[in-house]
Amino acid sequence: MSEPPAILELRDLRVSLGGRRHWLRRAVPPVPAVGGVSFSVREGEILGLVGESGCGKTTLGRTVLGLQRETSGEIHLDGRLVSSAQPKRARVERNDIHYVHQDAAAALDPWWSIGRTLEEGLIIHGGRTAGERRARVREMLAAVGLDESVLPRYPHELSGGQLRRVTLARILVLQPRFIIFDEPTSGLDMSVQAMVLNLLLELRGRLGLTYLFISHDLSVVERFCDRVAIMYLGRIVELAPTGTLFAAPRHPYTRALLAAIPRLAPEPKRAGRLVQSEPPSTACLPAGCAFSNRCPHVKPACISTEPALENVLDHHVACWRWQELRSDARAA
Amino acid sequence: MSEPILEIRGLRLAIKTDEGLANVLDHIDFAVARGRILGLVGESGCGKSTIIRAIIGILPPGAEVEAGVIRFDGEDLLGLNEQELNRRIRGSRIGFIPQDPYLALNPVFKVGTQLLEIMRWHAPDEGVRRGERNRRHRTRILELLRRVQLPDPEAAWERFPHQFSGGQRQRLVIAAALASSPALVIADEPTTALDVTTQQQIIDLLRDLVGEFGLSMLFVTHDLGVVAQLCDDLCVIYAGQTVESGRTVAVLDRPRHPYTRALLACHPDRATAFTGIPGAVPSPFHAPPGCRFAPRCGKARPACAVRRPRLVDHDRTGRRVDCVLYEPAEAVGA
Amino acid sequence: MVGIGPGLRREDKKVLAPSLSSCLITFLRRCTSVRILSKFVRDIPALIGLVIVFAAVIVAVIGPWVAPHPGDIVASHLLQRLKPPSAAFPFGTDNLGRDLLSRVILGTRGALEVAVIVVVLASVIGVPLGLIAGYASGWLSEGIMRITDVFLALPQLVLALALAQLLTPSLESAMIALALTYWPFFTRLVYAETRRLQASLFVDALRGIGAGSGLIIFFHILPNAISPVIVRGTIGMGFTILVAAVLGFLGMGATPPAPDWGLTISESRNYLPDAWWYATFPGLAILVTVLGFNLLGDGLRDLVDPRLRRSH
Numbered sequence: 001m002s003e004p005p006a007i008l009e010l011r012d013l014r015v016s017l018g019g020r021r022h023w024l025r026r027a028v029p030p031v032p033a034v035g036g037v038s039f040s041v042r043e044g045e046i047l048g049l050v051g052e053s054g055c056g057k058t059t060l061g062r063t064v065l066g067l068q069r070e071t072s073g074e075i076h077l078d079g080r081l082v083s084s085a086q087p088k089r090a091r092v093e094r095n096d097i098h099y100v101h102q103d104a105a106a107a108l109d110p111w112w113s114i115g116r117t118l119e120e121g122l123i124i125h126g127g128r129t130a131g132e133r134r135a136r137v138r139e140m141l142a143a144v145g146l147d148e149s150v151l152p153r154y155p156h157e158l159s160g161g162q163l164r165r166v167t168l169a170r171i172l173v174l175q176p177r178f179i180i181f182d183e184p185t186s187g188l189d190m191s192v193q194a195m196v197l198n199l200l201l202e203l204r205g206r207l208g209l210t211y212l213f214i215s216h217d218l219s220v221v222e223r224f225c226d227r228v229a230i231m232y233l234g235r236i237v238e239l240a241p242t243g244t245l246f247a248a249p250r251h252p253y254t255r256a257l258l259a260a261i262p263r264l265a266p267e268p269k270r271a272g273r274l275v276q277s278e279p280p281s282t283a284c285l286p287a288g289c290a291f292s293n294r295c296p297h298v299k300p301a302c303i304s305t306e307p308a309l310e311n312v313l314d315h316h317v318a319c320w321r322w323q324e325l326r327s328d329a330r331a332a
Numbered sequence: 333m334s335e336p337i338l339e340i341r342g343l344r345l346a347i348k349t350d351e352g353l354a355n356v357l358d359h360i361d362f363a364v365a366r367g368r369i370l371g372l373v374g375e376s377g378c379g380k381s382t383i384i385r386a387i388i389g390i391l392p393p394g395a396e397v398e399a400g401v402i403r404f405d406g407e408d409l410l411g412l413n414e415q416e417l418n419r420r421i422r423g424s425r426i427g428f429i430p431q432d433p434y435l436a437l438n439p440v441f442k443v444g445t446q447l448l449e450i451m452r453w454h455a456p457d458e459g460v461r462r463g464e465r466n467r468r469h470r471t472r473i474l475e476l477l478r479r480v481q482l483p484d485p486e487a488a489w490e491r492f493p494h495q496f497s498g499g500q501r502q503r504l505v506i507a508a509a510l511a512s513s514p515a516l517v518i519a520d521e522p523t524t525a526l527d528v529t530t531q532q533q534i535i536d537l538l539r540d541l542v543g544e545f546g547l548s549m550l551f552v553t554h555d556l557g558v559v560a561q562l563c564d565d566l567c568v569i570y571a572g573q574t575v576e577s578g579r580t581v582a583v584l585d586r587p588r589h590p591y592t593r594a595l596l597a598c599h600p601d602r603a604t605a606f607t608g609i610p611g612a613v614p615s616p617f618h619a620p621p622g623c624r625f626a627p628r629c630g631k632a633r634p635a636c637a638v639r640r641p642r643l644v645d646h647d648r649t650g651r652r653v654d655c656v657l658y659e660p661a662e663a664v665g666a
Numbered sequence: 667m668v669g670i671g672p673g674l675r676r677e678d679k680k681v682l683a684p685s686l687s688s689c690l691i692t693f694l695r696r697c698t699s700v701r702i703l704s705k706f707v708r709d710i711p712a713l714i715g716l717v718i719v720f721a722a723v724i725v726a727v728i729g730p731w732v733a734p735h736p737g738d739i740v741a742s743h744l745l746q747r748l749k750p751p752s753a754a755f756p757f758g759t760d761n762l763g764r765d766l767l768s769r770v771i772l773g774t775r776g777a778l779e780v781a782v783i784v785v786v787l788a789s790v791i792g793v794p795l796g797l798i799a800g801y802a803s804g805w806l807s808e809g810i811m812r813i814t815d816v817f818l819a820l821p822q823l824v825l826a827l828a829l830a831q832l833l834t835p836s837l838e839s840a841m842i843a844l845a846l847t848y849w850p851f852f853t854r855l856v857y858a859e860t861r862r863l864q865a866s867l868f869v870d871a872l873r874g875i876g877a878g879s880g881l882i883i884f885f886h887i888l889p890n891a892i893s894p895v896i897v898r899g900t901i902g903m904g905f906t907i908l909v910a911a912v913l914g915f916l917g918m919g920a921t922p923p924a925p926d927w928g929l930t931i932s933e934s935r936n937y938l939p940d941a942w943w944y945a946t947f948p949g950l951a952i953l954v955t956v957l958g959f960n961l962l963g964d965g966l967r968d969l970v971d972p973r974l975r976r977s978h
Binding site: 052054123129159160189190191192193194195197198201216219220221222224256258259260261262264265266 | 374376497498527528529530531532535554555556557558560561581584594595598599600601602604605606607608609610
């Protein structure tokens with residue numbers, strides 16, 4: 001059985017932020033937000049992108065979307081090269097890709113009603129009459145489980161869960177194939193989270209969508225995503241199918257993350273505590289492995305050379321010592 | 333069992349707004365035992381923040397306490413006026429750790445200056461000259477900063493809030509809360525905005541500090557996992573009503589109230605699929621009489637819409653459930 | 667950041683008028699909503715301001731029919747000159763025997779005309795400049811703002827005087843001069859709002875769904891930025907009346923025999939302090955009108971907050 005085709009492929013993508021020179025202001029040195037990221041997303045799958053604040057996952061998401069221009073590297077959509085383009089052209093070429101922001105309330109213009117906001121995308125892209133637009137909006141409202149009574153309302157009159165559904169409907173009317181979600185469940189109560197996630201799963205099946213799910217919430221990622229990529233300081237350190245990653249994590253950072261999740265059952269301190277409390281600043285990254293200054297298993301080789309992303313049976317790890325650590329863990 | 337350090341009994345509170353009267357708190361009943369950590373758990377809009385504001389006395393204008401007492405160390409806080417609260421209670425005997433440390437720190441002053449100011453405001457005048465007093469305060473603050481594991485306290489003294497990371501700012505604010513050796517510390521969701529690894533460190537830190545300084549803590553959160561890791565006791569709140577309380581282990585192992593059960597069923601550690609709770613939280617403007625969870629409760633009975641009983645468990649651990657289902661059979665009636 | 671150049675398509679330029687009118691319609695609809703009105707009436711100073719402005723507008727409109735001696739714009743009755751306030755002449759008469767009450771009433775129209783025209787003209791110049799400067803980056807934005815800074819550095823009155831002198835003194839040239847000195851305030855205000863809004867998440871989301879710069883500026887940034895402009899503009903009307911009165915006083919605005927308030931006060935200089943009524947009543951008219959606009963402008967602040975929009 002052949003693998004489903006890759007809808008999105010990234011090759012050695014790098015993004016540096018800042019670094020502009022202005023004749024009136026002091027030059028700002030660029031910050032490497034994303035360094036050498038390569039992976040592909042298969043059609044119909046949900047790929048989770050997990051990392052803590054400052055790891056570059058939002059920058060990566062925006063770069064894939066097209067609003068952020070990459071510094072080097074390639075982005076392929078359906079096999080077509082779509083990188084190296086200004087944001088306006090990039091959005092046109094990648095209009096199969098859409099983005100759902102983290103803060104749903106802030107992502108909506110408070111001046112316009114929900115109905116007008118939902119129609120806006122269709123107005124911009126043209127090609128439909130007013131009646132057709134309204135029909136499409138109603139169709140997507142029903143798909144996300146909202147009642148038509150929200151159409152004349154304004155964003156500040158709706159709840160967090162409703163706003164989340166509105167932002168989802170706004171891009172669904174444009175028939176996307178690939179949706180990037182930036183922390184879609186953050187700030188939502190557990191019960192509302194469940195509703196949103198069930199909705200996303202249902203829509204994926206019904207409309208044949210592919211998701212890039214950016215989150216820092218490992219518990220959600222565990223149950224929602226097909227594959228998970230762990231990101232640390234701009235680099236992918238581990239990428240594997242969800243079950244494998246959570247059952248047998250290979251990278252020390254992944255282990256630390258999993259150990260840090262507050263569980264309902266009180267447990268003794270598990271292995272995987274971090275050495276130092278703070279990651280180094282992105283402006284001055286170490287030459288070798290980005291995690292070296294906090295890793296409990298660091299060796300000289302880790303500090304001098306950056307580990308490449310090795311792929312063994314669809315489980316990618318970027319760590320020099322992952323094999324020895326694995327056998328240690330088994331022996332322990 | 334000694335008297336609890338903080339006791340809230342039968343608190344009812346409403347806020348007059350432009351849109352009408354919001355019955356934010358209908359019945360709040362819990363106690364923080366001395367030397368223990370009580371987790372106050374509830375989803376957004378349940379009134380947790382209002383309870384904290386009521387304790388410290390910073391309620392919005394238009395808020396009226398309709399009934400109840402808030403007893404801190406034997407004293408009724410609701411009876412105190414603004415001046416007394418300011419001088420004796422706030423910051424000195426009750427410490428406060430806010431949710432967003434960035435908003436709690438003044439961005440234009442150095443961190444050391446701010447901490448010094450807090451200490452000077454609350455420390456008694458020991459009769460020594462100002463220079464000597466400041467020196468003592470500074471030593472104490474540096475010690476505190478070391479204790480909260482802030483790297484390089486002397487350098488931190490000279491820095492501004494924006495030069496710290498989120499986790500470090502949270503530690504600063506914890507140090508500020510402990511500066512005057514309070515008896516009770518109220519923490520308002522201090523780890524919600526933090527990364528999971530930083531959250532783990534802060535939880536460990538708080539646990540150690542409570543043990544070392546002999547504090548009592550009221551820890552407000554919506555994350556049951558954090559409660560399980562940190563809190564000795566817990567109290568569940570729904571729509572302004574206390575629903576269930578008791579020892580954390582007991583409540584999480586054998587939840588009784590339907591809402592507690594539903595909430596635990598949603599948690600990733602217990603649920604395989606994504607389960608939610610059907611329905612929505614009632615608005616405080618149109619709160620149903622009796623038990624506010626009844627409209628969403630699968631086991632609601634006609635009596636639920638009328639009244640809410642208060643029950644105490646028999647094993648003397650302070651376990652209680654506010655639910656008709658757990659009343660002794662004779663009292664239920666029809 | 668997305669630049670402004672090619673994004674402003676021809677179709678986008680045509681949308682400016684409907685965008686402004688839709689903002690205005692929504693604003694008026696909100697003014698008549700019961701909920702907002704009931705909130706407004708609780709604000710006493712704002713209510714006073716509204717009453718004053720409303721009264722001034724009425725007087726301006728029906729002035730010629732209400733003034734007891736409407737012909738006193740041009741006529742002169744030297745037998746009645748400099749009579750103190752009495753039953754026949756409640757505000758007294760001026761040095762040409764004209765009824766001051768009528769002249770004050772008739773002067774209202776001129777004052778309000780100046781206020782409205784100047785503020786509208788200044789915002790038509792200033793608001794688009796602020797939008798462009800706020801949204802674009804680089805030399806276009808810097809250029810506009812530095813020119814604005816230059817205008818702001820000069821005292822408005824001095825500049826207006828200089829311009830009015832250049833354009834030969836008259837009410838029209840005073841209006842143009844005032845408009846040309848007032849637009850920078852709007853530009854700076856709109857620039858600050860636009861800068862803030864173009865960095866906001868909803869603008870980012872709009873770019874994500876393919877919105878062009880023109881659409882974003884006129885349909886999204888403008889409606890959200892307009893509320894401080896409305897407040898400032900209302901207060902500005904009061905201020906303009908004051909400055910126009912000063913220009914009239916200095917002879918750089920209205921010319922005799924126009925019933926301009928400032929001009930009347932200027933004429934009264936030779937007859938003070940005996941003919942106290944000559945300067946007092948026009949002065950009071952200026953005071954009350956300017957106060958009214960200020961109070962109304964302050965009260966409007968809440969009214970135009972987008973978060974108060976409701977879907978009734």
